[in-house]
Amino acid sequence: MNTKDLAYFNDLISQKSFSKVAQNFGVSQPTITMAIKRLEADFGAPLVIRDRVHNAIHVTPSGEQLAVHAKVILRELDLAHQEIINLTQNRLVLGLPPIIENYYFPKVSARLAAAGLLDSLETVEGGSIWLRQAVRNGQVDMTLLGSVEPLAYQDLVAEEFDRQPFCIYVSAEHRLAQRKRIYFNELRGEDFVFFNSNFIHNTAFTQLTRRNHFQPKIVFRSNDMHVLMKLVAENIGVAFLTKIIDQPAENVVRLDLLDPEPPEFITSIVYRTNHLLTPQQAQLRQILHEALDQSKTNF
Amino acid sequence: MNTKDLAYFNDLISQKSFSKVAQNFGVSQPTITMAIKRLEADFGAPLVIRDRVHNAIHVTPSGEQLAVHAKVILRELDLAHQEIINLTQNRLVLGLPPIIENYYFPKVSARLAAAGLLDSLETVEGGSIWLRQAVRNGQVDMTLLGSVEPLAYQDLVAEEFDRQPFCIYVSAEHRLAQRKRIYFNELRGEDFVFFNSNFIHNTAFTQLTRRNHFQPKIVFRSNDMHVLMKLVAENIGVAFLTKIIDQPAENVVRLDLLDPEPPEFITSIVYRTNHLLTPQQAQLRQILHEALDQSKTNF
DNA sequence: CGGATATTATTAATATTATTGATAGTATAA
DNA sequence: TTATACTATCAATAATATTAATAATATCCG
Structure with a gap:
């Protein structure tokens, strides 16, 4: 036929x-x-x-x-067509959500270089929804994804490799700056700076505001985390971000959340169930998993 | 191509x-x-x-x-070929493990007849491993499966529709006959009558004997539950069976297990993920789910 | 009603593709 | 070296797909 x-x-x-x-x-x-x-x-x-x-x-x-x-x-x-093209051209197309790229990628790049993977590695940036679609339809071979819930898809293999809490970042001059830990509820009435559009942060943030029954006032939106951090430093608003930010900018304080079962930022390696990992891809997967063990102890 | x-x-x-x-x-x-x-x-x-x-x-x-x-x-x-053949021939091939057939099928047959499904229904008996394979390769369209763990396969949809504990059946003359509930541990040294080969019962039984660190002495094996029951009645040995046995034979007493987290007999409706349920199949699924609600309250 | 329009089916011719028989090529084993 | 086993090549043939032309069927609308 x-x-x-x-x-x-x-x-x-x-x-x-x-x-x-x-x-x-x-x-x-x-x-x-x-x-x-x-x-x-x-x-x-x-x-x-x-x-x-x-x-x-x-x-x-x-x-x-x-x-x-x-x-x-x-x-x-x-x-099959796309995979074989990538295979023969020695391309390894990896999807990377910007936030994950910012935090995890510098940590592994030395190892990737050592393994000779950097040459064939081609990264594609995108939001997690778009990347999930892209790995489904073969535009990327593997992708890292952030999520609030553990990922479970029948056509995709998702291997969790890290899990970090969400935190609150405030200016050093902020009334809460002396605290180490707060309840999300204490932020009622605060001005927030927030992502323009970020599926995972939105999900986690909405989850917390719903639980605490308040409508957050978002005074500024940007997709650039560094911009948000600068605004926090200037005490324009407080930010809700993952803990995976290497060093909060000067004049910014990170507060842990005391809420029971706070949402977590879960990072996973995702690839298609019916895709056989090439040696390179298996190596990349290995390096990412190993880098995790290191980063976990570093916290 | x-x-x-x-x-x-x-x-x-x-x-x-x-x-x-x-x-x-x-x-x-x-x-x-x-x-x-x-x-x-x-x-x-x-x-x-x-x-x-x-x-x-x-x-x-x-x-x-x-x-x-x-x-x-x-x-x-x-x-696709097999499914379309069954579809056009108005056949609905349903896999049934004998134990499930014994207990659940009489309960639903009146409804199946009322829905006009009995004519097109064709049942295939088999062990749960064989049936899982059969539903995978299209030999059967849907199957009921018993299991100890909830079923999760990427290519099969498994809908749990009942869950019953395993019990111990002893003769009325047995030393434990006056008890309502026992710990599995109390059966150390007992003679057992058991299935010849039954994957689920074996799994659950092994789980309990391992947990309690003893090697059960099985004095007789048969694949016929009624034979086992008769042997229990004659006090040849005790039996480990699901609770879904309509009425234990005369002279037989059922004992519940007091063990924490005792294994359960989970029954599920299973069909292929990539299989579109025909109206008939959807109806059968509905009837099975409804019959459950009834049977649940009946206990 | 009847002609213009739109859509799918039919058919015979043509184009494309798959398969075959015969045989060549290449290596092993004895 | 010869016999044996396996795959490739190739030209001929068989099978299959596609096409242009046109038929068939129904709708729409003046």
């Missing part, structure tokens, strides 16, 4: 039009008619019902069933 | 011989040579290395990578 037929079929399911599928693939319309016929003959069942009365196409139960498998098959094929 | 080529390739990986693959598929040897060449051209990388010195074939990293995906693709195709 030709996978082209499955691709035609898959497109037909969403386009609901033989001629549109033909256009999309740059083939003539009878080609699609024939392809669907071949599939129907192969599976011994009608896959679509040509409802000419309503000028529509209905997918039969058999068609629905096949559609699920067709999608899997086409995805696997696509991934 | 033709899936036949992937089938040839997949077989080549395990056979490591072009001619054997040709034989297996009943085609000529150049067909395989050509098929592999097509794949290599398509993926732009050598997939196997023909090592004529050692008269062997080595799979390249690209080949290994493709092999993983090829297996998935061939499996999906195979499942």
Whole structure:
């Protein structure tokens, strides 16, 4: 059976039009008619019902069933192509959320260089939602992801390699600056500086504000952590960030949260379940895991 | 791309011989040579290395990578065929471990009949390991499975629908017969009657004997629960069985276990992740879940 | 109603692709 | 060296896919 037929079929399911599928693939319309016929003959069942009365196409139960498998098959094929291209070109495409890159990457780069991995390593920055998608569809081979809950996906392997609490950063002149530990509740009424858009920080932050029943006042937003830190230093507002910030800027104090079950920033290495790690990828994974052991004791 | 080529390739990986693959598929040897060449051209990388010195074939990293995906693709195709056959023939093949069949099936059969499902329902009996395999490879569409741990597989959906403790059954003349509850430890030195081979009972039983550090003496084995019950009644030995036994035979007393965290018999409905439930299958699932609610309150 | 439009099916011709038989090439073992 | 085992090559053939042309079917709308 030709996978082209499955691709035609898959497109037909969403386009609901033989001629549109033909256009999309740059083939003539009878080609699609024939392809669907071949599939129907192969599976011994009608896959679509040509409802000419309503000028529509209905997918039969058999068609629905096949559609699920067709999608899997086409995805696997696509991934195989991309993976083999990266493999032969000695490319290792690694997804990195900016915050993780900032903290963990400097720690491992020496080892990566020593292992000769830096040459073939190609990093792609992006938010965790985008990177999750990217590792799914093969744009990246592996990715680091931050999350509040442990990751569990059926098509992705997620190996947690670190877990750090979220903290509050305030100016040295702030009323709470002398404290080491506070309850999130004590921040009611504070001005916050916060990320523009950061899925994990948002999730964790919302979790805490909901639990404590208050609506935080965010006076400034930026995607640059260093900008946020400077604003904290100038006492414009307080920041809610992970503990994985090497050294808070001058004039900034870090406060731990005393809340029971505070949200944690979980970092994981993620790759596709059906992806065989190349020696390089296995090595990268190893180095990241090892770097963790070091960083854990360093805290 | 033709899936036949992937089938040839997949077989080549395990056979490591072009001619054997040709034989297996009943085609000529150049067909395989050509098929592999097509794949290599398509993926732009050598997939196997023909090592004529050692008269062997080595799979390249690209080949290994493709092999993983090829297996998935061939499996999906195979499942699609089987599922569509069952769908069009209005067959619903349900796997049933004997013990679950004994207890749960009578409870739901009235509802199944009312829903008109009994006609199309075809049951397959088998042990839980065999049935898990059968649902994976499409021999059955859905299956009930017993287990000691909650089931979690990436390619299978497992919905727990009941959970019952394991119990001890003794003769009314047995020294412990007057007790309602005992510790497993108190059975040290007892004669047991036990299943010949039953994965779940074995797992749970071993768990308890290990925890209590004793080697149970099994004086008789059978795969028929009723036979075991009769032997218990005659005080030949004591039995370790699930609580889901409608009415212990005459002259038999059931004792609950007092041990902390005693193993439980978990029953789940299991089907393939990539399988779209047909209306019938969805109905069966619904009825099983509903029947549970009833059976739960009945205890 | 009837013609314009849109869509899918059919068909015969053509183009593409897969398979084969025959045989060459390469290495091993005896 | 010869026999044996395995894979590659190649030209011929078989099988399959695609196409252009057109038929068939239904809608829309004046």
